[in-house]
Structure formats: structure tokens, C-alpha cells
Amino acid sequence: MLIKEFHKDVSTTASGNGSMRIYIYHPTITGYPHAKFPGVVVFSEIYQGIGYIPDEPSKLLITTVTGPVARFARQIASQGYIVAAPSSYHEFTGPEALAYDGPGTDAGNDWKIKKTIPAYDEDAELSVTALLHMPTCNGKIGTTGMCLGGHLAYRCALDSRVSAGVCYFATDIHSHSLGLNKQDDSLQRAKDIKGELVMIFGKSDNHVPPEGRDLIRKTLHESRVDFSFYEIAGAQHAFIRDELSKGRYDAAISKVCFEMLLEVFGRRLKTDLGEPSGETLKIEDIC
Template sequence: MAGQDISIKTDTGESFVGYLSLPASGQGPGVVVIQEIFGVNKVMRDIADTYAAQGYVALCPDLFWRIEPGISITDQTEAEWKQAFDLFQKFDVPAGVKDIQATISHLRKQSACTGKVGAVGFCLGGLLAYLSATRTDSDASVGYYGVGIESKLDEAAKISRPLMLHIAGEDEYCGKEAQAQIHAGLDSHSRVTLHDYPGMNHAFARNGGAHYDSAAATLANKRTGDFFSAHLSA
């Protein structure tokens, strides 16, 4: 089924847009797809469509709406990278997490959503997926190469539902020291699973990106798929 833009309400009554993709059956567990710094672009919509094809009700919220609604850029030009980093610098993380909670709550109320609701995020979204595990009622969360998680490890005690993180060994935005801090802070947590991808750079799972690696992306996506199958069934 083709995806469509829908309206999501915040707890203060404001509204923002999300891209909704439904499975062929029209029903399934929910997955919130959390954007990178390029907005709800084709990459994110394709990911939502992929989850829908796997039987999930996938919803990708526009988390940059407070700065500029409707951002949809690529990673293909220097100008777009500059715009993306500018958006990243302006982004209000706590407000973004609240928008993710609003998106989760929206999915839970939909008749199409038959089971639990999880979250999966990439880059900036990887950090937000971690924070979804500490600050929202997401039933299971997955973060790909999250940026800045090491600065939020004091929240690890709040994780009560399953969390999986994919860590790129040569991530230019999450260096060796940060990776070591993440492992030290989370390895012993009973609800957290960490996977390392030696030799991989940031965004190794971004199809079409400069650091895309098919084998690593396939492995990470399979692990995510198995994780969601285990934790999001009705």
C-alpha cells in the first residue's frame, strides 16, 4: 500500500506531519521510524515502506517541524550537508523526544495498530531511539549509529524495555572513546543489546550513502527484524 502524510497532535494541541505506511493486510504492530538529519526524505520513507512490507504499521514523524516543516533533503551535495548540520544544531532534543511519544501514542490509538509499538532511528534518530527507551513508553527501541549517546548514559537506569544499538566501529561522529563509554555504561544492562560493526563508518546502513555497506546493513537489519519480531508481537 502506498504511504501517505498524516497529522499527529502534540500534548499541547499543536500538530505536525508524519509519513504513514501500512502493511498489505492493513494492520500490524507499530514502528516509529526516526529520521536522520536530512528530514523525512526518500531514504526515511523507503525505510518506513520496508517495515510496512514486513507487516508493521510504520510512521515517520517530521521532527524538524518546529524549525522548518517539511524538510526533505539528501546527503549528496555540500549545500545539503550544511543545511542538515544547521538543522541538527538548532534541534531541540527534549521536544523531539516528546514528539516521538506523541507519535507512539498516535499509533496506539489507530485501529490499524494491532500490537505493541516500537521505535527505530538512525544517526540523530539513533540517539533519539536510545532516549525513546529512557523517556517514552516504546515497547522496544533500536538505534543505528547514534550520535551523542555517551552523554546521556546517566539515563540508562530508566531503561525498562528492550533496547538494541548498532555501533559502527569507525564512526566519525562516535569515536572509540565514546564507543567505550557506551559499552561501559550499557554492557551489563539486562534490557540492552549492543552490536559492533568493525571497520564500518557512520551511516553504513544508509542505502546510497557514501559509507553504505550491503553486508553490514543486511546483518544489522536482520538483527533488528528479529528483535522486533520477538518484542512487538501482539
């Protein structure tokens, strides 16, 4: 499926009056201008913003986020989803991408704990609303993201309008250390998740240690969230990032994880499930 790319600027108020740029990746089908598609909010890692041409940082690519996130968003859009990718650090900088280097990493890590949780949540709410207001959206919304974006996708799933979320190696959930004062309430609010959640981690991810992953899994179980939880042997942090991943990119595992994303999004966003009946699965003790 072909896609077109453009952006929307929306007003923000959570951190004072401002503006956030949302990049849109929209599927198209020739001859069907009124086709409707589900929407997916894609949250970037800490290197938010529009992409740059390697070796020519002054030449900005006006309609793309960082290379790996743009390619990820395009893959999703080409499967028949309208993708909205918000800029996370609009309070501190323009929409341009942070470089995959020391200064870029330091800035991203600094801003992620200077931004307030209400501001993060407003970004998610505005992105979901922007999708729902598009005449080509079918009214079903999913969310996904990697690293910081995995956490933001989790928080986006706290919105009852979101039917499915896929969170790749989400950081800071186990330590409730996102945002200003490093005191997020993401695990405390797990019961607010009404859609289906998929959590994906590498077993060798030192950003979210085994005890942290255990805490997330235990909390989701106790909160009766409808979720799947995957820990992949040998995978490290950022294993789906196909650019400057410092030897951690694994294309084979990334393909499997993308199929997981397509399965849950296809079932929850493309299929009209109707209203839930409340019936629960009866498990029989048979082989």
C-alpha cells in the first residue's frame, strides 16, 4: 500500500501555550479516496523530531522523524494504518531530530525528566484526537513506540479510546522515573488500560533489568490488564533500531516482533468486534 506524508501543528497548553508538530503517514489506495483506516500513534525514542541527512545536518527532511522511527512508521502505514508521530520535546526545541551521538543522547535524557507528566499525556491525547478527527479514520486507535516511546505508548493506552498498544523495551515504567521530579504514576494507573497491551523486552536489556520486568508483569496481572509479555533471548535494548544501534540491531527478531504488532492491531483495530459480552475464557485441564 502506498503512503503520503505530511504534518499537522496543534496547540498545547499543559506547559504553557505552545505548539506540537505531529507527522502523519497516511495509506492510500488508488481509486478509493474515501477509504477509512485505523489510526496508530507512534512515539519516538529520545531522539525525537524530523530527520536529517547524514553528513549534511543543515538539510532537514521536512516530513520525517528520525530514520529508524520513520521507517517503522512507514511499515505500519503501508499495512493500512494512519500513523501519527508526535514530537516529544516541543517545549524545549524545534521539531528537528536529535543526533545519535553524545550531545543528542544527553539532551534527550535531560529533557525527558524536565518535561511534566501532564504534558506527555496532553501530547498523547492531542495525537489520538487528531487521528479521530480525520475523515479517513475508522475510529479505532492503537499505539506503539520504542524506549521512551514504549513508555509513552503505555501511557497513551491509559486513554480509554485506545484499543491496543505495543510497547517495545519501555523504559522507566518499573522505576516510575519519567518526567519532572522522576515520579510518574504509570504502574499505579495500570487498571486504567482498557484495551489490549503487548509488552516486548530483550532479556539482555540492561535499561530494564529482570526484576523491573518482573514488577511490570506482576502489576499488569494484578490489575487484570489484557496483555501479552515477551522477553526475547539474546536481545538487547533498542534491538529494533536499524541505525546506529551499537551492534544491537537484530533484523530477524524485529521481524517477529512486527508480526506480533500486526496481529494485535489487525484483530483489535481492523476487525469490528462489537461490544464486549463480559464472557471470560474457560480453561480446561486437558491436553
